[in-house]
Amino acid sequence: MAYINDNFTKIQHRYLFAEIAKRVAAYKEANPAAKIISLGIGDVTQPLASAVTQAMKKAVDDCTTTQNFHGYGPEQGYDFLRSKIIENDYAKRGISLTVDEIFISDGAKSDLGNIGDILSVNNIIGVTDPVYPVYVDTNSMAGRTIKYIPCTAENGFTGDIPSEKIDVMYLCFPNNPTGAVITRQGLKQWVDYALKNDTLILYDSAYEAFITDPAIPHSIYEIDGSKECAIEFRSFSKTAGFTGIRCGYTVIPNELKIQSESGKRVALNPVWNRRQCSKFNGASYISQRGAEAVFSAEGYSQTRATIQYYLTNAQIIRDSLSKSGLEVFGGENAPYIWVRTPEHDSWKFFDHLLHRAQVVVTPGAGFGPSGEGYIRITAFGTRENTKEAIERIERSL
Amino acid sequence: MAYINDNFTKIQHRYLFAEIAKRVAAYKEANPAAKIISLGIGDVTQPLASAVTQAMKKAVDDCTTTQNFHGYGPEQGYDFLRSKIIENDYAKRGISLTVDEIFISDGAKSDLGNIGDILSVNNIIGVTDPVYPVYVDTNSMAGRTIKYIPCTAENGFTGDIPSEKIDVMYLCFPNNPTGAVITRQGLKQWVDYALKNDTLILYDSAYEAFITDPAIPHSIYEIDGSKECAIEFRSFSKTAGFTGIRCGYTVIPNELKIQSESGKRVALNPVWNRRQCSKFNGASYISQRGAEAVFSAEGYSQTRATIQYYLTNAQIIRDSLSKSGLEVFGGENAPYIWVRTPEHDSWKFFDHLLHRAQVVVTPGAGFGPSGEGYIRITAFGTRENTKEAIERIERSL
Numbered sequence: 001m002a003y004i005n006d007n008f009t010k011i012q013h014r015y016l017f018a019e020i021a022k023r024v025a026a027y028k029e030a031n032p033a034a035k036i037i038s039l040g041i042g043d044v045t046q047p048l049a050s051a052v053t054q055a056m057k058k059a060v061d062d063c064t065t066t067q068n069f070h071g072y073g074p075e076q077g078y079d080f081l082r083s084k085i086i087e088n089d090y091a092k093r094g095i096s097l098t099v100d101e102i103f104i105s106d107g108a109k110s111d112l113g114n115i116g117d118i119l120s121v122n123n124i125i126g127v128t129d130p131v132y133p134v135y136v137d138t139n140s141m142a143g144r145t146i147k148y149i150p151c152t153a154e155n156g157f158t159g160d161i162p163s164e165k166i167d168v169m170y171l172c173f174p175n176n177p178t179g180a181v182i183t184r185q186g187l188k189q190w191v192d193y194a195l196k197n198d199t200l201i202l203y204d205s206a207y208e209a210f211i212t213d214p215a216i217p218h219s220i221y222e223i224d225g226s227k228e229c230a231i232e233f234r235s236f237s238k239t240a241g242f243t244g245i246r247c248g249y250t251v252i253p254n255e256l257k258i259q260s261e262s263g264k265r266v267a268l269n270p271v272w273n274r275r276q277c278s279k280f281n282g283a284s285y286i287s288q289r290g291a292e293a294v295f296s297a298e299g300y301s302q303t304r305a306t307i308q309y310y311l312t313n314a315q316i317i318r319d320s321l322s323k324s325g326l327e328v329f330g331g332e333n334a335p336y337i338w339v340r341t342p343e344h345d346s347w348k349f350f351d352h353l354l355h356r357a358q359v360v361v362t363p364g365a366g367f368g369p370s371g372e373g374y375i376r377i378t379a380f381g382t383r384e385n386t387k388e389a390i391e392r393i394e395r396s397l
Numbered sequence: 398m399a400y401i402n403d404n405f406t407k408i409q410h411r412y413l414f415a416e417i418a419k420r421v422a423a424y425k426e427a428n429p430a431a432k433i434i435s436l437g438i439g440d441v442t443q444p445l446a447s448a449v450t451q452a453m454k455k456a457v458d459d460c461t462t463t464q465n466f467h468g469y470g471p472e473q474g475y476d477f478l479r480s481k482i483i484e485n486d487y488a489k490r491g492i493s494l495t496v497d498e499i500f501i502s503d504g505a506k507s508d509l510g511n512i513g514d515i516l517s518v519n520n521i522i523g524v525t526d527p528v529y530p531v532y533v534d535t536n537s538m539a540g541r542t543i544k545y546i547p548c549t550a551e552n553g554f555t556g557d558i559p560s561e562k563i564d565v566m567y568l569c570f571p572n573n574p575t576g577a578v579i580t581r582q583g584l585k586q587w588v589d590y591a592l593k594n595d596t597l598i599l600y601d602s603a604y605e606a607f608i609t610d611p612a613i614p615h616s617i618y619e620i621d622g623s624k625e626c627a628i629e630f631r632s633f634s635k636t637a638g639f640t641g642i643r644c645g646y647t648v649i650p651n652e653l654k655i656q657s658e659s660g661k662r663v664a665l666n667p668v669w670n671r672r673q674c675s676k677f678n679g680a681s682y683i684s685q686r687g688a689e690a691v692f693s694a695e696g697y698s699q700t701r702a703t704i705q706y707y708l709t710n711a712q713i714i715r716d717s718l719s720k721s722g723l724e725v726f727g728g729e730n731a732p733y734i735w736v737r738t739p740e741h742d743s744w745k746f747f748d749h750l751l752h753r754a755q756v757v758v759t760p761g762a763g764f765g766p767s768g769e770g771y772i773r774i775t776a777f778g779t780r781e782n783t784k785e786a787i788e789r790i791e792r793s794l
Contacts, residue, residue, distance in 0.1 A: 004655050005514065008515060046463065117539075141672065167398060281507065284681050
């Protein structure tokens with residue numbers, strides 16, 4: 001008799017964005033003429049860089065001839081992309097990595113979820129709270145216990161180093177949803193904690209491209225000792241608008257080892273490689289050629305211009321809502337603005353903005369207990385929509 | 398202290414194709430001038446259909462404007478593709494499905510591995526032997542026990558219905574690696590067994606496009622009662638040459654329920670949906686537009702012509718090796734030819750063909766105990782390489 005993974009019968013039924021979609025659909029049905037603007041889900045709106053689309057068209061052309069046809073690629077990704085990543089995202093910041101330490105994937109979300117495959121279900125998982133729901137949901141599905149580390153205005157949204165021991169710790173800076181960043185000194189405290197407690201850090205730096213302040217680290221590998229305790233996850237989704245194209249990557253340094261039941265130290269890099277070879281067939285060749293073009297001179301300047309566009313949106317949101325008397329956080333080295341709600345009920349404020357301003361945001365409570373009392377606004381809208389949404393919000397207050 | 402999933406320390410270290418690659422690399426190093434032909438790994442060689450590449454270029458163009466830009470798609474895939482699948486792959490064969498029963502993915506390998514996420518680790522897994530290594534490896538990684546059901550020339554390579562109870566049974570027809578097909582009557586026996594024993598069938602029909610005999614079922618859903626016991630996996634990899642493009646799909650009928658620990662029957666469709674929403678972000682928009690074009694009149698006739706090209710290769714391989722006195726199976730409704738080796742040692746025959754004919758095949762032993770004494774040859778080469786490889790093999794015997 002076939003049995004289900006019973007953890008699925010125990011996890012919370014509704015995914016945050018599904019609940020939002022449901023409320024929006026209900027409002028739309030009641031108000032079919034309403035022009036709703038969404039600054040809720042963190043999807044980009046600007047076209048892809050022309051360097052990227054040209055490269056992808058060339059990749060499509062490759063597949064029209066027997067000579068240039070690309071079938072199965074390496075499960076780990078093509079070296080043409082892995083070497084560009086090493087050169088541009090790491091070597092230029094003084095971080096030394098080799099191609100076998102880079103695994104190309106179809107996006108950070110897949111890898112952040114699937115990484116659990118290689119970890120014991122008995123690990124205690126730590127997450128900063130509020131938290132990207134994927135960390136919690138994917139570990140709950142595997143039956144792991146989760147500890148929430150509150151990130152509030154009082155501790156600068158970076159979380160206090162825990163006194164208890166955590167086996168696997170998710171960190172995300174610039175943070176989704178708070179837009180908070182962490183200093184080198186702050187990140188060094190987490191690395192020191194991890195080295196002392198033999199904690200594995202899963203470092204999500206999907207938003208590093210939005211960092212403008214040179215004092216803020218882009219990679220956890222800027223911190224000494226981190227290669228022995230951290231995996232880093234990155235994505236082209238927000239760096240280059242690849243949310244529909246699907247390409248990301250995961251870095252597992254060769255130095256990184258964790259414990260087996262027998263007490264042996266096991267290197268994670270070959271274990272993840274084994275997982276990927278059995279459960280993944282590589283990211284699309286076209287997506288990988290597109291990602292490669294992000295690192296060309298033209299691709300770099302084009303994608304940076306788009307990031308600047310979104311950062312300007314963030315600035316507009318921050319400034320306007322501040323002037324309206326709301327307390328705002330984030331949005332300076334990140335595409336997310338974290339806004340304290342007038343009353344301590346984020347779904348109530350969500351409903352207020354939907355009904356009074358026809359603007360969709362994300363209620364902080366959906367990100368965890370410490371998200372209550374806040375909403376998340378994204379800077380990924382068009383300028384026009386962003387300005388109009390903010391004006392409507394101001395009028396509704 | 399972070400702990401590894403200890404199953405990874407217990408599984409066999411080397412993946413079949415990695416071992417082949419190693420032996421080929423060693424031969425190449427010793428014989429740098431040798432012109433090696435690979436009929437080993439099942440990768441396609443023919444260009445994509447022009448209908449597909451045109452659709453993908455248009456999809457790239459969509460991403461150059463704000464109006465037509467496609468960011469995050471539905472995790473389940475776009476309805477434009479799901480509805481085409483229902484109409485062409487199922488409705489035309491009298492099978493009724495709805496869009497919510499189709500989940501688009503980045504390929505069947507991902508789904509065949511990841512489906513384990515929603516199943517208890519205590520399930521006893523059945524596989525037909527010889528077997529596509531992904532079924533065994535991914536379940537071993539999760540710590541599941543695997544039973545091998547021998548598929549030999551004596552039972553027509555379809556496996557005897559087991560007397561013992563199996564919780565989850567993988568079936569693949571047309572089969573990789575043997576090229577065997579199953580009749581409706583044969584498949585009905587498996588469905589009856591599953592319904593009687595509450596077994597979940599995972600039906601891999603990645604090669605159904607190679608079926609030419611109208612008596613052979615393309616889908617398990619052609620068999621009554623199968624919607625209550627089977628998940629079906631399909632891929633555009635071999636149907637349309639998408640090995641580098643990445644697109645496949647999984648069908649989970651709404652009727653399909655399995656047991657929870659509490660004794661409740663749980664529908665698998667919403668559980669897989671929950672898994673996908675948390676661990677996957679949809680297949681590339683470009684790949685999905687390419688897959689959609691496979692169902693256009695032009696795309697259909699172009700992709701069918703390529704399948705016919707490979708089937709002709711298969712015919713050439715079958716006929717030639719038979720004349721040379723080798724016993725051959727498969728290759729008539731499948732792209733794989735399963736050849737009995739002159740001596741009962743498939744790695745030895747592999748080495749013979751590599752060293753004496755400079756042809757790479759896949760040793761049957763790599764697919765499981767019952768694969769010993771056979772090699773797999775694929776029909777996915779170019780005509781020229783296929784002919785030359787077969788001539789060389791004949792000369793080497």
